[in-house]
Amino acid sequence: MIKIAQLLLLLALPLLSSAQSVDDIVSKVLTKLNSVKDYKVSATIKANIPMIKILPNEATIYFKQKDKFKVESKGITILPKQGFTDINNFLAKKDYIAVINDTVTTGGVKTYLISVIPNSAGGEMILAKLWIDPERSVIMKSQITTKSNGTVTTSYTYGDQVKYGLPSKMVFEIDIKKFKLPKSVASDINKSSAEKKKKIGNKGTINITLTDYQVNKGLSDSIFK
Amino acid sequence: MLLKNTWNEFIKILSKPRSYLGVGALTLLIGIIIFAMKADGKSIISFVTASFEQTLTFNGHILNGYLIAFIILQMLIVHVPLLVALVTGDLIAGEAAMGTIRMLATKPISRTNIVLSKFIAGAAYTLFIIIWMGFLALFVSTNLFGTGDVIVLNSDGLVILPEADVLWRFGAGFCVAFLSLLTVSSLSICLSAFAENSIGPIVATMSVIILFTIIGSLDVTVFDTIKPYLFTTHMVSWRSFFEDPVPWSTIRQSVIILVAHNVVLVAIAIVRFNKKDITS
Numbered sequence: 001m002i003k004i005a006q007l008l009l010l011l012a013l014p015l016l017s018s019a020q021s022v023d024d025i026v027s028k029v030l031t032k033l034n035s036v037k038d039y040k041v042s043a044t045i046k047a048n049i050p051m052i053k054i055l056p057n058e059a060t061i062y063f064k065q066k067d068k069f070k071v072e073s074k075g076i077t078i079l080p081k082q083g084f085t086d087i088n089n090f091l092a093k094k095d096y097i098a099v100i101n102d103t104v105t106t107g108g109v110k111t112y113l114i115s116v117i118p119n120s121a122g123g124e125m126i127l128a129k130l131w132i133d134p135e136r137s138v139i140m141k142s143q144i145t146t147k148s149n150g151t152v153t154t155s156y157t158y159g160d161q162v163k164y165g166l167p168s169k170m171v172f173e174i175d176i177k178k179f180k181l182p183k184s185v186a187s188d189i190n191k192s193s194a195e196k197k198k199k200i201g202n203k204g205t206i207n208i209t210l211t212d213y214q215v216n217k218g219l220s221d222s223i224f225k
Numbered sequence: 226m227l228l229k230n231t232w233n234e235f236i237k238i239l240s241k242p243r244s245y246l247g248v249g250a251l252t253l254l255i256g257i258i259i260f261a262m263k264a265d266g267k268s269i270i271s272f273v274t275a276s277f278e279q280t281l282t283f284n285g286h287i288l289n290g291y292l293i294a295f296i297i298l299q300m301l302i303v304h305v306p307l308l309v310a311l312v313t314g315d316l317i318a319g320e321a322a323m324g325t326i327r328m329l330a331t332k333p334i335s336r337t338n339i340v341l342s343k344f345i346a347g348a349a350y351t352l353f354i355i356i357w358m359g360f361l362a363l364f365v366s367t368n369l370f371g372t373g374d375v376i377v378l379n380s381d382g383l384v385i386l387p388e389a390d391v392l393w394r395f396g397a398g399f400c401v402a403f404l405s406l407l408t409v410s411s412l413s414i415c416l417s418a419f420a421e422n423s424i425g426p427i428v429a430t431m432s433v434i435i436l437f438t439i440i441g442s443l444d445v446t447v448f449d450t451i452k453p454y455l456f457t458t459h460m461v462s463w464r465s466f467f468e469d470p471v472p473w474s475t476i477r478q479s480v481i482i483l484v485a486h487n488v489v490l491v492a493i494a495i496v497r498f499n500k501k502d503i504t505s
Contacts, residue, residue, distance in 0.1 A: 051382030052277070053469050059284065076285035076374040076385050081278070097260050174280050 022114060023099045026130075028137035030091045032165035035132045038064040038219040039166065042212045043071075047078045049204030050176060054078060054204065059212070064085045066092070068224040080172045080206055082144055083154045090128060106140045107157065138165050150175045161213045171208040226334045227342055234346035238312060244350065247308030248357060254304070255297055255361040259369060261457050262293050266370075273378050283376075290367030291375045291391050295467065297362040302402055302460065306406070306409040307427075309354060313347040314413035314426035317498065322422045326503050340495045347410040355403045363395060377467045384469050394471075398463035401476065404483045405460040409434065412456075413491035418497040453478075456486045 039062075048054040059073035067085050071077060090096070095118060102113045111131040118125050124146045126130045131141035138158055152174050159168030238244050263271065266288045274283060317340070320326040329339060375391050377384045386394070409430060416426035437457035440448050452458050462479035465472050 046260040049281075052385070053383070055387055071282075071284040075387055076283060076287060076376065078385075079282050080286060081280055081282050152280070176280070183479045 020098050022112075025100075025112060025132055025134055025137070026091060026098050026114065026116070029130075029132055029139060029165065030088075032137050032163075033088045034065070034092070036063070036065070036116055036164045036166060037216050038062075039164075040214040040219060041166075041210045042219070044209040045077050045079065046207040046209075048079070049174070049206070052078065053205070062219060062223050064219050064221070064224065068221070070224050078206065079208075080152055080154075080174055083142070083145060083152055083170070083172055084211075086125070086144060086146075087128065087130070087139065087142060090116070090123075090125050091117070094185070101129075102207060104131060105157070109133050109135075109140055111140050121198075136162055138162060152179075161215065164213075164215055166215065168210055168212070170208045170210070172208070174204050174206065175202065176204050177202050227338045227345075228279040230334050230338065231345045231349075234316070234342050236347055238316075238350050241312070241315070241328070243315070244312050247311055247354060249300070250308060251305065251354065252360055252361065255365070256300060256359070258297050258300060259293065259366060262296070263369065264290065266293075269378075270313075274376070274383075276381065277287070286371060286373035287376060288370060289373030289375075290363070290370040291372055291388070293366040293370055294362040294395065295375055295377060298358070298398065298402065298463065302357065302405070302463070303438075305354060305358065305406060306460075307431055309347075309351050309406050309409050310413040310427050310430040312350055313410040314417050314430055315423035316343040316347055316414055317417040317494070318341040318420040318423045318426050319417075320469070321420070321503075331504055336499045336501075337495050340414070340498045341489065344411065344414055344494070345413055346493050351406045351410050351429055352403060353407060353442075355399055359395070359399050375467070377464075379464065379468065383496040384467065386467065386469065394466040398466045401463040401480065401483075404480060404487075405456075405463070408456050408460070408483050408486045408490070411487045411494075415494040418501065445499055454482065457482060459483050 005170060041061050043059045043061050044056060045059055047054050054076070057073055057075050057077045059071050059077045061084075062068075062070040062072070064084065067089055069085050071079060095164040096116050097119065098114050098116045100112050100114050104111050104113045111133050114132055116130060116132045126145045128145070129143040130139050132138070133140050136158070139156055141153070141155050143151060143153045152172055154173070155171040156167040157169035158166075161168065260347075270288055270292075271278065276499050277283075317326075320329055332339075333492065334342075372388055374388050375386045378385065386408050412427050412433065413430040416429045417423070420429075434457060437455045439453050441455055441458045459479035459482050462476055465479070
């Protein structure tokens with residue numbers, strides 16, 4: 001499947017002409033992301049997921065190159081399993097084929113829609129679609145499809161930390177079709193069979209507002225233990 | 226006289242070894258659950274969250290004392306009725322079996338008040354059981370595991386309740402759980418009024434609970450009409466306090482039905498005991 005997709009992309013390559021080559025665009029984004037050695041940021045997390053009821057919560061997120069990531073919160077917080085460091089790690093390996101599919105306006109910004117396909121079928125990633133703003137070299141939107149976690153779409157809004165490619169807001173759209181409740185635990189004899197069968201949506205969103213970035217301050221490894 | 230007789234009945238309950246059997250069994254069960262949670266709690270929690278964790282990560286202090294108290298309450302509320310019925314099923318039938326019922330009836334107190342005093346003494350024992358359970362579940366668990374937000378799984382999905390919003394839910398939940406167990410106590414006292422030995426009412430009480438619970442858990446539409454009137458359906462109403470928003474109308478309905486059951490069962494016991502032939 002991947003080989004066929006790669007072949008089609010290769011055939012389409014000559015048709016695509018742009019001011020910058022796709023490798024340049026991706027490379028600039030990666031360079032920007034790699035300029036961040038570590039960061040600490042305050043996050044406000046609002047989850048709107050049909051099968052989960054949770055109030056907005058505050059957390060502190062820590063990141064250190066290459067893939068150290070930690071979330072600290074007083075209460076329970078929910079985050080998508082992928083979307084924070086996956087793109088950086090995937091692009092950093094440079095074991096992929098990237099191709100510009102289209103130019104699309106996302107959030108009022110003209111972007112290149114770039115499909116990135118891994119060269120090897122052994123990894124977790126199947127396909128990544130990136131909407132990249134070529135002016136600022138930042139990802140405005142991403143859609144990552146993995147083998148085990150389905151597809152996660154993320155929209156990014158940038159503020160003060162755009163120079164590092166760090167967003168001020170992220171909106172994750174996740175697929176909840178795979179969510180299943182263990183029947184033995186979830187049985188509720190108070191609910192009639194008709195009530196239990198009521199329909200729920202297939203998509204959920206998680207909004208993360210990021211403030212008070214502390215970038216490249218030299219985070220200790222002990223934080224991540 | 227009613228209060229004096231109630232006190233006597235309570236002394237009788239305390240003097241019977243079976244009363245301590247229930248408390249001991251409860252302590253042991255809660256101890257085992259807490260030990261299991263300490264040893265392998267995370268994998269038990271992941272059994273619940275597994276399908277969500279394919280896409281999401283849960284961060285924070287998930288395995289905390291409040292969650293364990295909730296699990297204990299959920300696990301034991303099914304079994305505690307047996308411990309209650311073990312004592313309350315004996316209150317009238319035990320007197321008949323021992324032959325002390327005639328002596329009891331010679332006291333300057335009406336038969337109605339005798340039944341009421343037994344009901345109140347049974348209620349006091351039930352309250353003690355609930356308080357003991359609450360103490361072990363909440364106090365011991367929070368001391369061992371700390372506090373935190375509570376993840377509750379119901380048929381609609383996960384509800385995550387903030388730590389600050391949990392204690393009142395436990396308080397209210399324990400009150401409704403007490404009312405549920407009081408209904409079991411009333412049922413066994415009622416059945417006890419019909420029996421001459423205590424085994425019958427205890428077994429009959431548990432049989433009724435098992436039968437009603439099975440009917441309630443069968444996902445068959447034909448039973449949907451009778452489910453709301455079974456007291457076992459409302460025995461799990463304490464869980465409603467852990468929903469968001471709290472379904473107050475459902476809880477109110479459950480409380481009304483449980484109270485109605487208590488009134489009817491005690492009334493039947495009074496009528497039966499007043500007509501009971503204690504001379505032969």
